[in-house]
Amino acid sequence: MDIKKLLSQMTIEEKIGQLLQCGPSIYRNFEEIRWDTLRSGEIGSFIRVRDPEMVNKLQRCAVEESRLGIPLVFADDIIHGYFTNFPVPAAEACSWEPELARRTAEVAAKEARVSGIQWTYAPMVDLARDARWGRNSEGAGEDPYLASVFAKARVEGFQGDDISSDTHVAACAKHFAGYSACMGGRDYNSVEMSCQTLYDMFLPPFKSAIDAGVATVMSAFHDFNGVPCAGNRWLLRDVLRDDLDFKGVLISDAGAVGQMQVHGYTEDERDTAKKAMDAGTDIEMATFTYNHHLKELVENGEIPMEMLDEAVERVLDLKNRLGLFENPYIDVEKANSIGATEQSIALARECSRKSIVLLKNDNKTLPLNRKSKIAVIGALAGNEDDMHDVWSGKNKNATTIYGALKANNYDAMYAKGYDLKTDEVFIEDANRVANECDVILFVAGEGVNYQGFMSGEARNRSDIEIPKLQQKLLKELKRTGKPIVAYIFSGRPLALRNVDETVDAILWSGGLGTEAGNAVMDVLFGDYNPSAKLVWTFPTSNGQSPYFYNHNNTGKPPIAEIWYSSKYIDAPIGAQYPFGYGLSYTSFKYDNLQISSKEFSIDDVLEASVEVTNTGDCFGEEIVELYVRDLVGSMVRPVRELKGFDKIGLNPGEKKTVVIKVPIKNLGFHNQKMEYVVEPGKFMLYVGPDSASGLETEFFVK
Numbered sequence: 001m002d003i004k005k006l007l008s009q010m011t012i013e014e015k016i017g018q019l020l021q022c023g024p025s026i027y028r029n030f031e032e033i034r035w036d037t038l039r040s041g042e043i044g045s046f047i048r049v050r051d052p053e054m055v056n057k058l059q060r061c062a063v064e065e066s067r068l069g070i071p072l073v074f075a076d077d078i079i080h081g082y083f084t085n086f087p088v089p090a091a092e093a094c095s096w097e098p099e100l101a102r103r104t105a106e107v108a109a110k111e112a113r114v115s116g117i118q119w120t121y122a123p124m125v126d127l128a129r130d131a132r133w134g135r136n137s138e139g140a141g142e143d144p145y146l147a148s149v150f151a152k153a154r155v156e157g158f159q160g161d162d163i164s165s166d167t168h169v170a171a172c173a174k175h176f177a178g179y180s181a182c183m184g185g186r187d188y189n190s191v192e193m194s195c196q197t198l199y200d201m202f203l204p205p206f207k208s209a210i211d212a213g214v215a216t217v218m219s220a221f222h223d224f225n226g227v228p229c230a231g232n233r234w235l236l237r238d239v240l241r242d243d244l245d246f247k248g249v250l251i252s253d254a255g256a257v258g259q260m261q262v263h264g265y266t267e268d269e270r271d272t273a274k275k276a277m278d279a280g281t282d283i284e285m286a287t288f289t290y291n292h293h294l295k296e297l298v299e300n301g302e303i304p305m306e307m308l309d310e311a312v313e314r315v316l317d318l319k320n321r322l323g324l325f326e327n328p329y330i331d332v333e334k335a336n337s338i339g340a341t342e343q344s345i346a347l348a349r350e351c352s353r354k355s356i357v358l359l360k361n362d363n364k365t366l367p368l369n370r371k372s373k374i375a376v377i378g379a380l381a382g383n384e385d386d387m388h389d390v391w392s393g394k395n396k397n398a399t400t401i402y403g404a405l406k407a408n409n410y411d412a413m414y415a416k417g418y419d420l421k422t423d424e425v426f427i428e429d430a431n432r433v434a435n436e437c438d439v440i441l442f443v444a445g446e447g448v449n450y451q452g453f454m455s456g457e458a459r460n461r462s463d464i465e466i467p468k469l470q471q472k473l474l475k476e477l478k479r480t481g482k483p484i485v486a487y488i489f490s491g492r493p494l495a496l497r498n499v500d501e502t503v504d505a506i507l508w509s510g511g512l513g514t515e516a517g518n519a520v521m522d523v524l525f526g527d528y529n530p531s532a533k534l535v536w537t538f539p540t541s542n543g544q545s546p547y548f549y550n551h552n553n554t555g556k557p558p559i560a561e562i563w564y565s566s567k568y569i570d571a572p573i574g575a576q577y578p579f580g581y582g583l584s585y586t587s588f589k590y591d592n593l594q595i596s597s598k599e600f601s602i603d604d605v606l607e608a609s610v611e612v613t614n615t616g617d618c619f620g621e622e623i624v625e626l627y628v629r630d631l632v633g634s635m636v637r638p639v640r641e642l643k644g645f646d647k648i649g650l651n652p653g654e655k656k657t658v659v660i661k662v663p664i665k666n667l668g669f670h671n672q673k674m675e676y677v678v679e680p681g682k683f684m685l686y687v688g689p690d691s692a693s694g695l696e697t698e699f700f701v702k
């Protein structure tokens with residue numbers, strides 16, 4: 001399709017139409033759709049049309065009844081699967097296996113594309129630094145390097161080599177930028193951030209997605225240093241377009257353009273349209289300011305026609321790349337018959353078990369003896385919806401924990417224990433079941449039945465412990481004297497100190513999706529030895545958020561005995577479980593850390609090697625993590641920064657040498673003049689099992 005030629009044939013109304021995405025207010029009721037608007041070419045895209053027949057009906061109207069026949073593009077939030085629900089992104093990232101994320105994104109893309117969705121609003125690449133924020137589970141954790149690796153993998157999985165293929169979709173890196181740093185962890189709240197933090201911490205995952213060819217980017221809801229993102233010219237043009245070299249479509253978040261007026265940044269709808277277009281927002285999702293005012297703004301010369309044309313061209317180009325001009329329709333029969341397959345379910349099980357983190361295992365409580373009689377206690381153990389977390393796809397089926405145990409003939413009894421909806425605790429029943437069994441499997445954490453989801457958009461919490469009623473039940477169960485294994489689900493880092501002090505073993509994960517119950521069962525009995533590691537720091541208590549491992553040292557680092565040091569008087573120093581932490585049923589020993597040289601120049605690649613031995617009695621996989629610290633800088637540097645990792649499998653007694661390469665040019669940061677620099681001087685290097693331990697050595701950059 002000759003896009004330039006098509007553009008030259010378009011009326012201003014048709015151009016503006018390409019920039020309108022019909023959103024929630026319209027899609028809920030298709031009878032409300034103004035078919036005449038579609039016919040006149042004034043709607044460019046739709047969000048969340050999940051009925052394949054309706055996809056074709058809308059498309060037919062646009063293609064066959066509008067003057068130029070420009071196809072629509074259908075978008076949706078395909079975050080961790082459509083028919084096969086994989087673990088939520090942050091859970092999946094705990095596998096530290098980007099290839100796994102690429103494969104699950106690929107399956108999600110295929111399931112969506114066949115169903116009529118050509119564009120997904122994923123991956124979310126926002127860093128998760130504040131446990132209170134509801135959307136931590138949608139990203140890849142708190143670290144910019146790990147999040148960048150996963151951003152690339154997910155974009156590659158969704159998009160493949162060619163987004164016109166009927167198995168891939170256009171991806172969207174969101175939410176640009178700094179969205180997760182909302183004050184108080186309150187979604188949509190203002191963000192105050194230095195440019196250095198933006199560039200060094202929050203932008204790398206976006207850059208990685210852009211370098212991987214992400215077709216679209218979504219701007220965020222909040223005001224960034226006082227200017228709402230959807231109208232933030234500096235952020236969208238100078239940073240995103242110029243610095244990060246993004247050439248694709250930029251869409252606002254749902255309603256975010258219209259909300260600029262609520263922020264107090266624009267006077268009225270007309271002013272809003274002007275500021276959004278001037279700032280560089282191409283598509284306006286779910287509000288109508290362009291539709292109502294852009295024509296007049298262009299005709300008055302307040303918005304240059306070239307600016308409008310550039311935006312429209314990008315949208316047409318996306319549709320062209322998606323192959324929609326040639327293949328606008330979907331095969332409804334195929335769409336209606338698609339579902340999870342044997343392979344996609346096997347992948348979901350593999351991914352889910354690799355997402356489960358073992359946080360504690362006193363006296364080798366786990367794996368469980370297959371002959372044990374197990375008291376499964378907790379509503380979350382038996383409810384399919386609770387297996388998913390937010391943004392699950394069209395198919396909500398899942399194996400539950402109790403369901404999997406029963407289906408596989410394990411000797412298990414179930415007690416609901418609590419009800420998050422009604423706030424009731426059923427102690428007697430739980431005790432009865434516990435007393436009849438050898439071991440208690442206490443399943444708790446965040447569910448979907450506490451005033452709706454407990455994590456997700458706008459589901460922020462000021463209390464990041466497990467709900468009080470679960471704590472109450474756990475205390476009671478402790479009195480039985482039976483060994484307790486806690487399985488905790490959550491969409492955010494939790495403060496698990498109380499749980500840790502009470503139980504013998506803890507497994508944690510985010511929502512696991514379709515194969516949740518089977519995967520948990522695999523881990524409980526040692527059919528899979530847990531290998532996942534945390535991508536968030538778990539604090540010890542509520543008030544420590546935001547808490548992340550790659551913080552600066554301060555002039556008074558925390559020392560318990562020192563009054564004037566940077567600590568809390570009522571919380572321990574250090575995290576409950578640090579970033580990168582996770583245990584195994586076996587144990588690993590790290591020895592003999594070597595680096596290829598003591599001194600490097602900017603163009604060199606450092607090679608660190610370490611010997612890792614499986615010192616336990618079963619096969620296990622270990623994630624080997626490499627961190628650096630730049631000891632002196634013209635800006636103070638974080639106490640540690642992840643710069644590489646590897647994942648290996650070892651049989652009992654086996655030893656492997658792991659080599660991790662780090663280009664020296666990756667050790668830089670933005671200085672006070674906002675120049676990216678790698679400064680000469682001494683660095684520390686750490687290689688180990690998590691961000692708070694490991695072997696160390698030093699090197700110099702000249």
Ligand code: BGC
Binds near residue numbers: 457
């Ligand atoms: C969310 C986005 C999402 C959009 C469309 C918004 O409320 O912030 O992440 O893509 O809705 O569903």
